[in-house]
Amino acid sequence: MLKRFHLNIDPVGLSFSCLTYVFLLYAYYVLIGVVIIPLMNESIYGCLNGVLLTILIFLCIISHLKASLSNPGYVSILNNKYNDKPQISQEGYTTCSKCEIYRTADSHHCGICRKCIKKRHHHCPWINNCIGELNQKYFIQFNFYTSILCIYGIIFLMTSLIIYPDEIQTSNRISPSARVYHSVFVIVECIVFGLFVFAIMCEQITSITSSCVGQKSNHSETRKSCFDNLGENLKLKYFQFCQVFGQKNPILWLFPFDFRSNSNFKFQGNNFFSV
Numbered sequence: 158m159l160k161r162f163h164l165n166i167d168p169v170g171l172s173f174s175c176l177t178y179v180f181l182l183y184a185y186y187v188l189i190g191v192v193i194i195p196l197m198n199e200s201i202y203g204c205l206n207g208v209l210l211t212i213l214i215f216l217c218i219i220s221h222l223k224a225s226l227s228n229p230g231y232v233s234i235l236n237n238k239y240n241d242k243p244q245i246s247q248e249g250y251t252t253c254s255k256c257e258i259y260r261t262a263d264s265h266h267c268g269i270c271r272k273c274i275k276k277r278h279h280h281c282p283w284i285n286n287c288i289g290e291l292n293q294k295y296f297i298q299f300n301f302y303t304s305i306l307c308i309y310g311i312i313f314l315m316t317s318l319i320i321y322p323d324e325i326q327t328s329n330r331i332s333p334s335a336r337v338y339h340s341v342f343v344i345v346e347c348i349v350f351g352l353f354v355f356a357i358m359c360e361q362i363t364s365i366t367s368s369c370v371g372q373k374s375n376h377s378e379t380r381k382s383c384f385d386n387l388g389e390n391l392k393l394k395y396f397q398f399c400q401v402f403g404q405k406n407p408i409l410w411l412f413p414f415d416f417r418s419n420s421n422f423k424f425q426g427n428n429f430f431s432v
């Protein structure tokens with residue numbers, strides 16, 4: 158049985174991963190500790206923003222932890238070692254000379270993880286893990302929540318700088334000029350980091366929707382009847398997103414939790430449409 162959680166001992170990946178938490182926690186410190194508590198601790202506006210930002214940071218950190226510590230979809234070496242008689246048909250399978258195993262055609266080897274991973278997309282140093290079949294949804298969620306946090310942070314800090322200019326003294330601990338420097342630094346951080354994660358999120362979504370094209374051509378005969386008069390392309394995209402996120406309900410796609418083990422959701426053939 159494969160382990161559900163693991164940690165890659167890769168110095169580069171661990172450093173980038175820690176840097177992500179430094180960025181997130183510094184932004185949280187400035188938003189809450191430098192702006193909201195000194196300036197707005199008695200207003201509903203401040204409390205509401207504080208709660209929303211805390212929820213967003215929580216979702217960013219949970220989705221990052223899940224993406225980095227989850228099994229991305231390691232191909233099991235049980236039952237399909239070269240030397241053993243494979244329990245599966247070799248038809249449609251490829252071999253990995255490094256792992257010495259049979260694997261599905263959509264699996265690829267990662268030199269950093271030193272394993273073959275099903276539906277491997279790439280190895281991301283920011284999460285210190287490969288992006289594969291089982292953790293892609295957490296990776297997309299991390300990019301999604303971080304994009305929202307960055308947009309939120311930019312708007313909130315710029316608004317605060319306009320409402321509370323640098324001559325207003327609001328705290329003995331933090332001078333007005335220090336508050337402005339911190340705010341400007343986080344705005345720049347949010348612009349750079351936000352553009353980066355937003356671009357990656359778009360790339361991930363594009364990869365999911367473009368894989369529908371291949372699926373459509375490979376299985377067009379068997380699925381043709383299912384898609385007649387139902388907006389074929391839209392259904393295919395929805396189907397692919399359901400596979401990645403493990404649920405049919407798009408609301409549940411937002412939660413960084415594993416629904417697969419508890420779900421009796423079938424993705425095979427007509428079952429998908431008959432349930």
Ligand SMILES: [Zn+2]
Pocket residue numbers: 253254255256257265266267271272273
């Ligand atoms: Zn391999």
Ligand SMILES: [Zn+2]
Pocket residue numbers: 267268269270271279280286287
């Ligand atoms: Zn990897």
